[in-house]
Amino acid sequence: MNFMTFLPYLIVMAGVTYLIRAIPFVLINKKIENKFINSFLYYIPYAVLSAMTFPAILYATGSMISAAAGLFAAIFIAYKGKGLLVVAIGACTAVLAVELIMMV
Numbered sequence: 001m002n003f004m005t006f007l008p009y010l011i012v013m014a015g016v017t018y019l020i021r022a023i024p025f026v027l028i029n030k031k032i033e034n035k036f037i038n039s040f041l042y043y044i045p046y047a048v049l050s051a052m053t054f055p056a057i058l059y060a061t062g063s064m065i066s067a068a069a070g071l072f073a074a075i076f077i078a079y080k081g082k083g084l085l086v087v088a089i090g091a092c093t094a095v096l097a098v099e100l101i102m103m104v
Contacts, residue, residue: 001056013052017045061095063102070095 024032024041032038061067073094077087 001060009052009056013049016048020044020048061099063099066095066098066102069098 020041032041057071058064058067061070070091074087074091077090082090
């Protein structure tokens with residue numbers, strides 16, 4: 001994905017994340033005490049980021065099989081409690097290994 005294709009996604013994500021967090025501060029003068037609304041406002045940016053990132057993960061490589069291997073490796077490593085750098089390196093390594101196996 002080149003930069004000019006990625007830029008609109010980035011701008012929309014930043015705008016949505018900012019607006020979801022800023023609108024309650026502008027419209028509501030007192031503290032929000034409803035646990036459901038607080039939870040909703042807390043998780044919206046993560047949900048939007050996930051919805052925009054997940055399809056890019058599956059189409060980032062030349063093969064859906066290697067992309068799925070990288071995704072599963074990243075999920076497994078993250079589940080083990082490793083940091084972001086270790087997860088990224090592990091996912092890239094899994095994709096590379098599957099791509100090399102598929103070339104043989």
